Amino acid sequence: MIFEQVSTGGCQSYLVGCGETCAAAVIDPETSQVDRYLALAARDGLRIRYVIDTHTHADHFSATRLIAERTDARVVMHRSTGARDVDMRVDDGDMVVVGKLRLQVLATPGHTKDSMCLVAEDRVFTGDTLLIGGTGRTDLPTGDSGQLYDSLFGKLLKLDPKLLVYPAHDYKGRTHSTIGDEIASNPRLAKTERAAFIDMMNNLNLGMPTHITEALRTNLSGGKTVAQMLAEAAALVPFISMGQLRTRVEAGEKDLVVLDVREREQYAEGHIAGAQLLPRGQLELRVNQELPDPTKRIVTVCELGRISTLAAATLRQMGFQRAVALDGGMKAWREAGFPVES
Incomplete structure (x- = not known):
């Protein structure tokens, strides 16, 4: 697997590709990095076939449509998304085939109703479901603390502990973790009882993302940002x-x-x-x-x-x-x- 991680502030996005067939996918792309994704793909001799959002982002602007327009790639999201410009809607257990690389879909609602994770060989792209030392918040539109608990403890944390964790955000300069490390040290996962976890998530009292209104509008409608x-x-x-x-x-x-x-x-x-x-x-x-x-x-x-x-x-x-x-x-x-x- 060809793999590139692109950091934009706290946003983490990924280019993954099949070296044998030269097919590639971009996961959780951000608008300011479009030229970079295209340059990385060209450098490695890849053609971008799919652009995938693990959920409807509320804190940054998705570049899925921009990349799709320039590469003829297909936009992929979970079937429950409210986003308009989606070419392939996937469900739990589906696979996105990228050459000989398989991206296994895990539906993990909670941060948003359309959240999903993608398992690829030795790693899992967790979106905002599981972060390094944290989890996605549940107080944004379509978030649900009970669903997040079920997605984490009933599905994601049951994966192989050795799987590498690559989230959609990290604000401390970390690149990845493992499922086992998160189970052992993630403070939010210490709340193993459902009621206690829900109570914790419902009382985080976090500030709202700076561009939440514009981000949701453009990411759902496919419209343009001011930038x-x-x-x-x-x-x-x-x-x-x-x-x-x-x-x-x-x-x-x-x-x-x-x-x-x-x-x-x-x-x-x-x-x-x-x-x-x-x-x-x-x-x-x-x-x-x-x-x-x-x-x-x-x-x-x-x-x-x-x-x-x-x-x-x-x-x-x-x-x-x-x-x-x-x-x-x-x-x-x-x-x-x-x-x-x-």
Whole structure:
């Protein structure tokens, strides 16, 4: 088995492949690492056939659909998932065949109703069901402490103690454990009585993940994250530096339009000299009235440099082929000591 572990903060994802047939699967991929998964597969001569989420993630953005679109791979999840863009829905006891490598499905609801683990040769990919020194929480949507107890003590912990454990998260720099080590030292598994375990899990009082609403929305619907939209926009437009823009503004270039896409209140508090106000929310409706000459060099400006990137991409799609975005925003402009008008 060809095996690569990719860490992104506390998120752990995996590329597994069959060296003989060159088929591969990616398990619990994260959006910021798409190019890395593809590069690792190419380096090892693998073709990604499947992208698998062990459950619906609430704390990071799944890259299953992104990878599937670029590789023609199939998205795999448990049959009970509420996610929309799933090509293969699997059940307990099913196998995902990756060349001569077999991924055995264990349905392990508890962290979420669609949680599952995957056994492959000498290891098990436990998702958020079993972590190193912990377990997945049960206070997120579709979580159930009783189901988690049954999944752990009735199924997962009955596997070979020598099996290597590779979870979907670890925040302490650890790469793996074993079933035996977790039984011996995992403090949450010390609660072997069902009622005591449920009581413990129901009273952890953990804080909510930072991006839970956006993560659940995008992972369930297959929609785009804000970061994806910004990345796609940034790939469509060039940028101009603050120093270059200041030089051009002070030189009074006649074909230059500095377009401030913030709201009127922010614009009034301070803007680049001569900047024209056109809030991003009104861009498509007012662009023909406000920008009648599509040959002008338009520089979009916002507070942090994000909305202006989206605005410049929109302008280019509408035919303003010289539209660019300011690299940075008004916040960086002010911090650099560049002049503003109010």
